[in-house]
Amino acid sequence: MKTKNRSSNTERWIARILGLLLAVFAIFMAIGYFIEGRQQHPGAPFLSGVTPLVMFIFLTWGIGLFGLLLGWWKEKLGGFLSLSCFILVFILNLFNPESQDKMVALIPMVIFSLPSLLLISCWYSAKKIPR
Numbered sequence: 038m039k040t041k042n043r044s045s046n047t048e049r050w051i052a053r054i055l056g057l058l059l060a061v062f063a064i065f066m067a068i069g070y071f072i073e074g075r076q077q078h079p080g081a082p083f084l085s086g087v088t089p090l091v092m093f094i095f096l097t098w099g100i101g102l103f104g105l106l107l108g109w110w111k112e113k114l115g116g117f118l119s120l121s122c123f124i125l126v127f128i129l130n131l132f133n134p135e136s137q138d139k140m141v142a143l144i145p146m147v148i149f150s151l152p153s154l155l156l157i158s159c160w161y162s163a164k165k166i167p168r
Contacts, residue, residue, distance in 0.1 A: 048158065048159055049112070049155075052108065052112075052152045053109055053152075055152045056106065056109075056115075056153075057105070057106070059148070059149055060105050063102055088135070090129065090132065093129065098123075100122045104116070104117075105152055108153070108156040113157070115153075116154070116157035116159075116160060117153075117157065119149075120154065123146050123149050124146070126146065127142050127146040130142040
């Protein structure tokens, strides 16, 4: 029983750290993307040329990243929220006319969904262990 608890704690910390690293990485990449866009088009409005679908994709991606951070406190809610958002981002990207190769978005979706699946697994295994 103790080894199962220790392995679930290890799994929990892997999910937390991986989720935190992915969220920080995505935030830094978004900041860099917006800074680069402002330097290339200094007189243009902030989000000029961005379609509502792309805005909704970014919003959904941000909610998914929030779910990864929420998984530190509420594993079930954070895991399901982030997993559902990342799946929705992938589906929305299939309908994005600006995206050239639609299946390339599958790779980040799988990478960002790993901590979500680990959080759900930790929640489920903690629910099954009698206290």
